[in-house]
Amino acid sequence: MSDSENKNIVSDLLTEPQYRGLRYLFVFVAILATTLSQSFFVFGKSAEISTGTIYFFGAALALSTFIIIYFNVSYFAPYYLSKKEYASYLLILFLLVSILVFAKGAGEFYLFATAGIQKHVNMITILDGLSNMVLYSICVASTSIGIIFRQLLEDKTKIENLESKQLRNSIEEIKNRIQPAFLYATLDYTSKIVKSKPIQASDTLYKLSDLLRYQLYDSTRHQVLLTSEIAFIRNYLLIHQQNNEGNFSFEVIMNGNCNKLIAPSVFTPCIEVLIGLNATNICADFSIQGEEVELKLLVSGIDEENDFNEAFKKLKSVYENPILIKKAANNLKIRIRV
Numbered sequence: 659m660s661d662s663e664n665k666n667i668v669s670d671l672l673t674e675p676q677y678r679g680l681r682y683l684f685v686f687v688a689i690l691a692t693t694l695s696q697s698f699f700v701f702g703k704s705a706e707i708s709t710g711t712i713y714f715f716g717a718a719l720a721l722s723t724f725i726i727i728y729f730n731v732s733y734f735a736p737y738y739l740s741k742k743e744y745a746s747y748l749l750i751l752f753l754l755v756s757i758l759v760f761a762k763g764a765g766e767f768y769l770f771a772t773a774g775i776q777k778h779v780n781m782i783t784i785l786d787g788l789s790n791m792v793l794y795s796i797c798v799a800s801t802s803i804g805i806i807f808r809q810l811l812e813d814k815t816k817i818e819n820l821e822s823k824q825l826r827n828s829i830e831e832i833k834n835r836i837q838p839a840f841l842y843a844t845l846d847y848t849s850k851i852v853k854s855k856p857i858q859a860s861d862t863l864y865k866l867s868d869l870l871r872y873q874l875y876d877s878t879r880h881q882v883l884l885t886s887e888i889a890f891i892r893n894y895l896l897i898h899q900q901n902n903e904g905n906f907s908f909e910v911i912m913n914g915n916c917n918k919l920i921a922p923s924v925f926t927p928c929i930e931v932l933i934g935l936n937a938t939n940i941c942a943d944f945s946i947q948g949e950e951v952e953l954k955l956l957v958s959g960i961d962e963e964n965d966f967n968e969a970f971k972k973l974k975s976v977y978e979n980p981i982l983i984k985k986a987a988n989n990l991k992i993r994i995r996v
Contacts, residue, residue, distance in 0.1 A: 685727065685801060692797065693719040696790075700766055706773035715769065719762055723794065726754050727801050735802040739809060755798060759790045840933075841866075843901040862900060865893040873923075881919040884951060888916060888944060891929055895940065898933055907939045914946030925953050928994060935960050955992040 697716035701707045730751070738747035763783070770777045777783075844866055852859040872890045876882050888910065895908040925942075932940060938959030945952045 681804065686724075689723050689727070689797060690716075690720045692793070693717070693723065701769065704770070704773060704775060706775060707769060711769065715765060718765075722758055722761065723797065726758060727798055730754070730798055731801050731805070735805045739802065739805055751795065751799060755791055755794045758794055759787055762790065763787060840898070840901070844897050847901050862897060865897055869893055869897070876922055879922055882922045884916045884918050884920050884944075884946070887920060887922070887925055888912065890926060891942065894926070894929065894933075895942075905938065909941045911941070911943040912946075913944065916944070916946060918946065918949075918951070920951060925994065928953070928955065928992065932957050932960070953992075953994045955994075957992065 694713070694716035697712045697719065701712045701715070734747060734750055738744070738750070767777055844862065848859045848862050869890060872886065876886060892910050895906075895910070899906045899908060929940070929942070932955070936959060937957045939957070941956040943954040943956075945954070
C-alpha cells in the first residue's frame with residue numbers, strides 16, 4: 659500500500675462522517691477501559707469495598723469523562739480552534755479536567771471513608787492527581803484530533819486555491835497584454851537598426867503591430883483561426899530572437915489543416931512562460947487531427963531546478979486539459995492538447 663493511500667485512510671478515519679460511529683466506539687472502549695482499570699487499581703486491594711461499587715465508580719467516572727468529551731467535541735474545540743484561540747481552549751480544557759480529577763479524588767476519599775478506611779493527602783496523592791491530570795487531558799484532547807486535522811486540510815485547500823488563483827491571474831495578464839520588457843526591448847532594438855537596416859526595422863515594427871492587434875482585439879473574441887494563433891507565436895519568437903541578437907533560436911512546425919477555430923491565446927501563455935524563464939531554444943510542433951490540436955514543445959536552456967518547477971506550476975494551472983511535462987537532461991518536453 660502506497661504512502662498516499664495510507665494518508666487517505668487515516669484522513670478518512672479522522673474526518674469522514676461515515677466513520678463517526680467507529681470513532682465513537684473507539685473512544686467509548688478506550689475511556690471505559692481506562693476508568694475501570696483505574697477503579698480496580700485504587701480499590702481492588704480493599705476487601706471492604708465491593709466489586710459492584712468498583713464497577714459503579716468506574717462507570718460513573720467514564721460517564722463524567724464522556725460528558726466533558728461531548729462538550730469538547732461539540733462546542734469548545736470547534737469554536738476556539740476554528741478561531742485559533744488555542745490559549746483559551748487549553749485553559750478551558752485544563753479547568754474541565756481539573757474538576758474531573760478533583761471529583762475523582764473526592765469520590766475515592768468518600769468510598770474509603772464509608773468503608774472505614776482512612777486515607778490522607780500526601781505526596782503520593784498529589785503525584786497521583788498530577789498523573790491523572792495528564793492522562794485525562796490526553797483522553798479529552800485526543801478527541802479534537804479530527805477537528806484539528808479537518809481544519810488543517812481546509813487551510814491547505816484554501817492556500818492551494820489562492821495560489822492557483824494567483825497563477826491563473828498572472829497567466830490572464832500575459833494573455834491580455836504584451837510584456838513591457840518585451841515591448842521596450844523591441845523598440846530599443848528597432849531604434850538601433852533604423853538607420854543601418856531600415857527595411858528590417860520597418861518589418862519588425864509591422865510584426866509588433868500585428869502582435870498588439872492580436873492581443874488587443876483578436877484575443878477578446880470567442881474564437882480565432884489557429885493560423886492567427888500560430889502567426890502570433892511565430893512573430894513573437896522572431897522578435898524575441900532579434901532582441902536577443904542570435905542568443906535564442908526557434909522552429910515552428912505545422913502538420914495538418916490549420917484553418918480551424920480555437921479559443922484565442924490558448925498556446926501563447928505557454929510560450930511566454932518559457933520565454934520568461936530564459937529558454938534558449940524552442941521547437942514548436944503543431945499537429946491537427948480532426949477537431950484536436952496538439953502542440954509539442956521541446957525546450958532548451960531552462961537549467962535551474964527552480965525554473966523547471968516554476969514552469970510546471972504555471973503551465974499546470976492554466977491548462978484544464980491534460981498537459982504532459984517531462985524533464986530530460988537539459989530539455990523540457992511539453993505536450994498540450996485542446
